[in-house]
Amino acid sequence: MALRAPTLTRPTPTRRVIRPIGLLTALGALAVCALLSVTVGTKPIPVADVWASLTAYDGSYDHDVIRSLRVPRTVIGVFVGAALGLAGALMQALTRNPLAEPGILGVNSGAAAAVVIAVIAFGAGGAAYVWPAFVGAALAAVAVYALGSRGRASATPVRLALAGTALTVVLQGLIHGAFVLNEFVFDRIRFWQVGSLTGRDIDVLWQVAPFLVTGVVLTLCLGPSLNAVALGDDLAATLGANIPLIRAATAVAVILLCGAATAAAGPIWFVGLVVPHAARVITGPDQRWLLPYAAVLGAVLLTAADILGRVVLPSSELEVGIVTAFVGAPLFIALVRSRRMAQL
Template identity: 80%
Template sequence: MGLVVCLAVLGLCALLSVTVGAKPIAVADVWAALTDYRGTYDHDVIRTLRVPRTVLGVFVGAALGLAGALMQALTRNPLAEPGILGVNSGAAAAVVVAVFVFGAGGAALVWPAFAGAALAAVAVYALGSRGRSSATPVRLALAGTAVAAVLQGLVYGVIVLNDFVFDRIRFWQVGSLTGRDMEIFWQVAPFLVVGVMLTLSLGPSLNVVALGDELASTLGGRIGQVRVLSAVGVILLCGAATAAAGPIWFVGLVIPHLARLVTGPDQRWLLPYSAVLGAVLLTAADTVGRVVLPRSELEVGIITAFVGAPLFIALVRSRKMAKL
């Protein structure tokens, strides 16, 4: 029942996303634009601007929420979020290189961002599992922090020295759905779909892994396989989300804790709740960003930071946060 309520709230947020903006558009006009397109200004705004960013907001938010829940389950760390594998930093570094070397822009940044996110995550996993020891949660976290620091240094170094690169990626780097079209969505959609299906299928296995390595092995859990598949899921979800909308913080960090207040530690329910709540947060934040300033708008990454930071502080002060 709770999941149905969350889906209803998501539907309401999606409706507000296509009707609210610098120019409010009535629901009847929105429906007409979708079913009986006549080429008017309002219809063009709905079809070319608001529908694409709403669709992206739903899927990117769901991907980040799922990836955050997966990361916290994988590392057994309540402070974990998708950036712990260097995904955001890898995507940003690849985008900076693509712009600096090839002058890429727009939809052409999707593939470098995705490739950078995937390579960074693979590098972190390789460093975390170097030697005879397996990739433990602590080693993955340390390797991710080190790789992210190096990549962020590269990003800031190029941006400071090159005004063209800074101008080209400044809105992408802060996290934004503005100006995104359906072409970008269709490019990342296969990775999002596969990532969502893979992650949701890992729920029972993650419940076993949460018992600890020794007990999980005794119960027949394939710890190594689960960790590899979880890493693949994080790469697919975060890589696609970051490639489409840029690095957006706090969604993957806060949403799993909110979902856990409803579902408890059971990953079979925590994962779908995290997906729906992540979509709700991102679409709502994008809508608020359009109206909070009278003649402009704030990027969705800024809104999620304003909302996520105090919410996360409240969660940190709660004793329930540590109960993963």
Template identity: 50%
Template sequence: MHLTETRSKTLPHGAGPVARRRGGPLLLGLFGLAVLLVAAIGLSLAVGSGQVPLGDVLSGLFHPDRTQRAQLIVREVRIPRTAAGVLAGVALGLAGTVMQGVARNPLADPGLLGVNAGASVFVVFAISVLTLTEPRQYIWFGFLGACLAAVLVYGIGSLGREGATPVKLALSGAAVAAALGALTSAMLLTDSRTFDQFRFWQVGSLSGRESGVLWQALPFIAVGCVLALALGPQLNTLALGDDTARGLGQRIALARLGAAACVVLLCGAATVVAGPIAFVGLAVPHAARLITGPDYRWILPYSALLAPAALLLADVIGRLIARPGEVQVGVMTAALGATPFILLVRRRNVVDL
């Protein structure tokens, strides 16, 4: 009896009547975020560089006529772009939340495991050495590089008696990212053609994404989402520290291995879809935590809805501020996310996980 009482007071689940009282408002919050995401999807489909009336947007969605230029823009440009934003946003939001939970580091993001650096070096290799020019060709090298980099970082961080501790993972991730970044720069400096092609992918963008690439990335994101949402209770226990988690019966190594697999799937697929995009995986979990508190069973679904909505809205703003051109979404997320994130991390209760 005493152990049960102690556990209910210690775990960040918010067990008991308090959790039940908070469940109703949090469910309403999820519904509100779902409405926000639908609105962001609508804006992404309706707003762009081309002049497309709202009627053609609706017709292009439900009754497309490919002989109409406006409807063709909707089908061939805006729908794949919006789908890419939703897929990449969900993946980045969940990956960032899982990384912050398993590393117990409020500044952890998908770049912590060297995922972006690994993807970049393999994409450069595919363009420069293998002379691949189509995104659907070299994009899988980006996914392979992301996976191998994450495995390398986890392998280095697992060396030693204590295994893959949060500090060792962060240090090994920084070291691997620095080494891979240097290798990428060395290849780019010796090949101007590769640099011209790579720089558009490196900045992070939702434009020009083929539906075939999205369909290929979808299964990886779906599996990663299911795994991430299932990790909520384990992340709650890991937040208490390794010793307490072991005392509560948590299998630390297995939980971290599952989290690593989840991050590899989500980060690799997000990088495949949109390139390396900053701030989404870093800032969104903090914003979700402001609403939900420390319970990862709620933070994860909140992040899964908030991240794609934020990414699509940033992309829409990027299309509007530089007409008839546009600012790529990777630039917009960094520009728009910096100030709110600084305000978030200045609040002590947000930084403490």
């Protein structure tokens, strides 16, 4: 049984007040996480030194660490988290599938597999990850939908999740096989494949920034149209919505966001699953509010996970992709078991 389309009703006075206050609070939380991200690490650095490194750089070790490592890592984490949060919200809105998420539906693995193939075939690295990631994300999305809706069966949430899981297993097998057989590939992308912000410099952000910005702007413009789609295709069409155009634009936005995020930080799971559900508690089904919330909360979650990964082990770091998996996996199980979900 497919998930019912939400009915958009006029928000209550309480919700009208809570939405802007909640968004401002989330932005404040993001600012706190960003500050902690540049101060917390193997060597804690005082806030005064962080400020001095940005305003009066003196070439010292601490200033160099902040400017060349921690600030780029933090900025990339913010943008990647926002992209994944938006991509998850878009996928859930378009498919009416509460399990839709770039990792679960195989989009991240498709991008990662394409990058591995590019490394093997062409020795790709750095900026060259971007286009293979886009192509892989697009092909994986098409393949999952085709598998989930094969024959007369409709693409129900659980069928899509199962198709995405199956494709992910196949692609991960391909990736791990390449690691075993090709030492060059293993050395080149072993940390990237886990999902990591470690060692990312600001050039990575500039390389993917045009795609991220285009994807974010397109996504925020789609809010009213996705509200119409949520009412059902027939009713949306009577309201003047161009359903094929909305779907195509949403697919382009998802590919831009997922491809850029994966190229920058590797495949990171569950951010796109957790964030829209958290945002929906505050905003309700209105995509005009849900999408900005998803962007901010996605950035908060990823930066917070990165900070946690730095402090959870005494003398080492836990990659951010591992931390988000620990956070997201229990929620995924809870969603599958929920009575409001479609059943096999």
